Amino acid sequence: MRTRDSSLPFAGYQPKTRESKFKNALERILSPAGIKINGNDPGDVRVHDGRFYRRVLSQGSLGAGEAYMDGWWDCESLDELFYRIFHFEIEEELKRSWPLLSEALVARILNLQSKGRAFHVGQRHYDLDNELFRNMLDRRMAYSCAYWKDARTLDEAQDKKLDLICRKLGLKPGMKVLDIGCGWGSFAKYAAEKYGAEVTGITISKEQVALGSALCSGLPVEIRLQDYRDVDEKFDHIVSVGMFEHVGYKNYRTYIKTVHRCLKDDGLFLLHTIGRNRSITYMDPWMNKYIFPNSMLPAIKQIASAIEGLFVMEDWHNFSASYDKTLMAWYENFENNWDRIKSKYDERFYRMWKYYLLLCAGAFRARENQLWQVLLSKKGVPGGHEPVR
DSSP: OOOOTTTTTOOOOOOOOHHHHHHHHHHHHHHGOOOOOOOOSSSOOOEETTTHHHHHHHHHHHHHHHHHTSEEEOOHHHHHHHHHHTTTTTHHHHSSSOOOHHHHHHHHHTTTTTTTTTHIIIIIIISHHHHHHTTSSSSTTTSSSOOOOOOSSSSHHHHHHHHHHHHHHTTOTOOEEEEEOTTTTTHHHHHHHHHEEEEEEOOOSSHHHHHHHHHHHTEEEEEOOOGGOOOOOOEEEEEEEGGGGGTTGHHHHHHHHHHHEEEEEEEEEEEEEEEEEOOOOOHHHHHHHHHTTTTTOBBBBHHHHHHHTTTTEEEEEOHHHHHHHHHHHHHHHHHHHHHHHHHSSSSHHHHHHHHHHHHHHHHHHTTTTEEEEEEESSSSSSOOOOOOO
């Protein structure tokens, strides 16, 4: 009887290709989150190019984002996909890549948010095109988390956020307010119109200065192109809405000292910022390269260290779930208005911007990212502060 040589493969056997090995490896990583490759669920990944698997495994989040921009894969519901990735902490498996190690090393060696680099994110992101933001944001162009309590529309939710800030500060007519990172002047305009405040806004975006100044014309509002470190005046109150994310961990203390120097002794400082559950010293490589250069999200520990000995923490308000709704509203506006602006952009930009908005929505939905309003006083509010909601 003839026996089969054990050194030979079975009839019909084909050696596994590298692509199938990489695919199997990625499937093992994604399976705890219930994510299938080429499955039928809206949150599943549908691969169009076999090079996708190796690119993700070797380059982590940078490779995944660039592969999506290049059309190598799709997903019917990106926000659901990212919710699962963050909720089941799959991103930790995908972070072990050279791009991330490189980002972390550079961030430790260099001060990426130094005064000389401060205007980089303004030029790369906020100066993109006012029409892009006009067609994505609310009527006031508030580019930060809205407050959806008792609100039905994005316009209502952004007005409620702006009013919440004014009420927390106890704004009164004639008060002088500094708005660090004022954007297109949404808070400055609201505070001047509704509360009679005199607002000085500073930004690192030339486009925001031009449009913001026009939108606030006729009001006691001044919008400047200025780095926060160069402000040396006294104000009754100071606000910072969605700007602290660009400060960087090496500059948190400097930033807080600047606020302390410019705030009157009986004034209040409201810090509105995205935050993380764990301290980091670097930004996600894809987000850093394509969306917010040299930015990073602070953790509670990092904020606490920065304010220690300078401020009394009067209130810490978390309404992170509102950012999921805000981002989905921005995405809906972006999709609905894309035909109005697409002549200025290509398909790769469209996929990049969609990826950015829905990735962030998924992160907030999974509570990977937080949204905090922190109210600080220099010497403590006499008799104690009553939280405003």
